[in-house]
Amino acid sequence: MMTGLSIITDNLDYLLWGRMATGEPGGVLLTLLMALGAAAIALPGGIGLASLAWRFPGIVRKALFAWAELIRGIPLIFVIFWMWYLLPLITGGDLPGALTVTMALAWFTTATVMHSVLAGLSALPTGQYEAALTQGFSTQQTLWRILLPQVLRNISPSLVGIFISLLKDTSLAFIVNVPELTTVAGQVNNRVQIYPAAIFIFTGVVYYLLCCSLEQFAKRWRLNRPAL
CATH class of the missing domain: 1.10.3720.10 (MetI-like)
Incomplete structure (x- = not known):
């Protein structure tokens, strides 16, 4: 279990930002940029x-x-x-x-x-x-x-x-x-070739959190907006 988590932590920057340091956003960041x-x-x-x-x-x-x-x-x-x-x-x-x-x-x-x-x-x-x-x-x-x-x-x-x-x-x-979250998760899995469940469970959790955050933001905006 701990080894599976280490796969995530060792590749967390890549999963979140991709190669942002070289001007190539990826992972969660690129997913959000494309959606927005x-x-x-x-x-x-x-x-x-x-x-x-x-x-x-x-x-x-x-x-x-x-x-x-x-x-x-x-x-x-x-x-x-x-x-x-x-x-x-x-x-x-x-x-x-x-x-x-x-x-x-x-x-x-x-x-x-x-x-x-x-x-x-x-x-x-x-x-x-x-x-x-x-x-x-x-x-x-x-x-x-x-x-x-x-x-x-x-x-x-x-x-x-x-x-x-x-x-x-x-x-x-x-x-x-295109190196969005699913793509980079697949790249990490192909590179390490162990604990694919940990990688893709993490990917699913990230999508879930993003979607829930959008839903909660929309609810708060709707409640706080004055009635017409």
């Missing part, structure tokens, strides 16, 4: 697309739904593969692996956020929109100042679930050898 980067793209992107679908219920909404259903109907692992091979062709050069995976995660998550936000908008009483128009608000002002603040508060549990899934989905970066 994807969330920073997916949240405003999903809100923006949901707003378009709400504002234009005709062909625009149908096109956005078709795009979202296509993305959500494909396993994320294939989206990562496609991004891995297609982005260099589009940009004309190689991109960092972590950036490629972050873009794939963001693209996939944006579709889910869009559906969640649009469902929240559809659930609001239509009288609010009509009342705002009679008070002189434009459609855009009504959406951004009145409707979306309510929606984001109402669907915050759903958004937390989406971003917890996003955090766990960063582990799929191992398929293209």
